[in-house]
Amino acid sequence: FKAVQDGKQVAVAVPTTLLAQQHLATFSERYAAFPLKVRGLSRFTSKKEAEEVLTGLADGTVDVVIGTHRLFASDVTFHDLGLVIVDEEQRFGVEHKEHLKQLRAHVDVLAMSATPIPRTLEMAVTGIREMSTIQTPPEDRQPVLTYVGPYEDAQVVAAIRREMLRDGQVFYLHNRVESIEKAARRLADLVPEARIAIAHGQLPESVLERVIIDFWERQFDVLVCTTIVESGLDIANANTLIVERADRLGLSQLHQLRGRVGRGRERAYAYFLYPPDLPLTDAAHDRLATIAQHTSLGAGMAVAMKDLEIRGAGNLLGGEQSGHIAGVGFDLYMRMVSEAVTEFRHDPASPVHQSVRIEIPVDAQLPPEYVPEERLRLQMYRRIADATDHEALRQVREELLDRFGPMPEQAERLLTVASLRNLAGRAGVTEIHMTGRQMRLSPVSLPESGQLRLKRLFPDTLIKAPISQILVPVPTTARVGGQPVRNDDVLEWLRTLLIDGLNAPQEVGS
Known part of the structure; x- marks a missing residue:
């Protein structure tokens, strides 16, 4: 709002079309009383509407644009871009984030994430980028009770029925599109009284939008889905999350998925399950142990720091957003980068600390x-x-x-x-x-x-x-x-x- 008041344009980049629609509705509602033009740009946008948005961005009549990766296309030009907001920053690549900054030399960038990608977090903790953390949760928000363990049909049935008894809804994550319908049929056999819907990224956009709206309007009890629901879906009545093959998901994904439940006043439950007959890799064990340990509100920072330690910080000047730190150890690596940043800045008030x-x-x-x-x-x-x-x-x-x-x-x-x-x-x-x-x-x-x-x-x-x-x-x-x-x-x-x-x-x- 402040940027637009100063005559600048604002671009809000989000990773999914669902989140883009949600943000567009929220921004439009809050700015309804002000002379601001807010438009959306994603694959859900019709060709005619997209052309109008592109023209408005180029001539300055569109003040705020909310879009997906479509914002990074070569045909998108801005009249006077002043602020770039990257929501769910961990879902974007280095090239995407650098592309927006290159559109103009002097653009402010605000990256938001509950679990920053290792490269971005490492830039923050070593002083290359500024960072602030939001520690205060919304009023009456409760921590999500988290269970990590082997998959059992009886436990899944009990979790779904308990949620249905309190008129709640369930996210059931099966991250394989080719077998998601089979998983839904198996759930229907286990819990025949549950109304089940399917959502994944390969559905036609109109069908996907209809499924999400119907789920939001409580026409279904269980949404069998892929990680498309990972970013930003805000359904307050969904308070149980069940994740199959949690050992295959990244630490940031696990934490983001857990954030899809517990968004109201009800106590929420998250079940991260793995096959009982397959051994866990060391990395998978570390990820699941971390997600089980950090369950408090605002634990995303601790999860992201552990992710940085497990995966490494990647390449500050290149494209890798994670990489091996094991060669020198986490603390030593962080100190080396911090000293290099201080030396580069030639800051006399912060002399490079020699190890004595x-x-x-x-x-x-x-x-x-x-x-x-x-x-x-x-x-x-x-x-x-x-x-x-x-x-x-x-x-x-x-x-x-x-x-x-x-x-x-x-x-x-x-x-x-x-x-x-x-x-x-x-x-x-x-x-x-x-x-x-x-x-x-x-x-x-x-x-x-x-x-x-x-x-x-x-x-x-x-x-x-x-x-x-x-x-x-x-x-x-x-x-x-x-x-x-x-x-x-x-x-x-x-x-x-x-x-x-x-x-x-x-x-x-x-």
């Missing part, structure tokens, strides 16, 4: 008695590891104090070690290792004046210039027979060594 390895005898940890739950403990360790400046560490400290109370000595030391790690990184040091009574730091390259200063401040320091390494004697608890200092004392001494001896730059406030 510190091995010194200190008791630095988050004790289980301080953070009892293992998942939260690992989460906080990750937050500390990702804190690359003083402000980030300050926020972590405040969060620990707020959530878990006063910090024990070990936790304080852990934050001190993190601060030293950042200090060492700014000095170019990537390894600090205490061996016996000496502290080894590398790589360290000092000019002659710096070497003289280091030896004056820290006598008996050994400088190995050819391998960019220094060995500095660690203070002891006593002049004769004492042991090297530990814990807080060695941390304070190391800080002094980095600042005074190696001239490490300090942050403001640190």
Whole structure:
């Protein structure tokens, strides 16, 4: 609406004709009181109407167009396109999304999805694209009760009859067009009292539209369908989903299908079934385990992150939207891309974080008695590891104090070690290792004046210039027979060594 007010045109791309019709009806209803021209463009659009829409887009008389892949055809030209909205983004290819952006150099793109494709999600979490998440569900919406298990006729019959007892409707997904009628006949034999309809993408458009409308008007109890219903169908009375061969579907598809039920106030049920006599592949097992684990409202983000981890992020500059991450591991890959983005932007406020390895005898940890739950403990360790400046560490400290109370000595030391790690990184040091009574730091390259200063401040320091390494004697608890200092004392001494001896730059406030 804001874009049209500013004189721009808006294109809304959706993956299916059914969703295009649904959006067109919704947009037309909401904009009825305003002088906006909203039109649709899909294979359901007649030839004459399509020509009128194309002419209107070219001369600027059509403000908002809602369409399927038809929008990407070569004969579609815009007068002044300002905003592209891609709904159900995971259903579009790279070429489609790039094509719309190339129509004009300065086009805002809003991509919406409950489960973003790995390539898009990875662009968001590494900072290439901006991302915002909607966490608040509609009022009175309840999580869908999810069951994953082997297929059993008795369970399917019980699920359908239970839904019919409360005057509800059922989606039964059989994703094979050639055998979908056979599946419908089998259901009719199992539940003879159920009124059953069939919907799939190869039906003539008029027949498909009629079936969906009849189902929406409750003339059928069970809709035997393919994944054509995956995107955007909003039928509040359908509250049971049964999926045959769930092991063949992708993680994003499983989550999107589950979103077709539970859209009203009634409790919804989703059954993801697989053949009892066939072994599951590792990937299928991971997908089904993930969908069973993430059942809360707004779980799409967690599902998409797991999908990214399972499938990989694809090619940022090419066409692959998923690809193998196993070669380097998920966390390392994400960090590598994040560092590359920061370096490309030349952002002085966000220096590329070097991996600094510190091995010194200190008791630095988050004790289980301080953070009892293992998942939260690992989460906080990750937050500390990702804190690359003083402000980030300050926020972590405040969060620990707020959530878990006063910090024990070990936790304080852990934050001190993190601060030293950042200090060492700014000095170019990537390894600090205490061996016996000496502290080894590398790589360290000092000019002659710096070497003289280091030896004056820290006598008996050994400088190995050819391998960019220094060995500095660690203070002891006593002049004769004492042991090297530990814990807080060695941390304070190391800080002094980095600042005074190696001239490490300090942050403001640190």
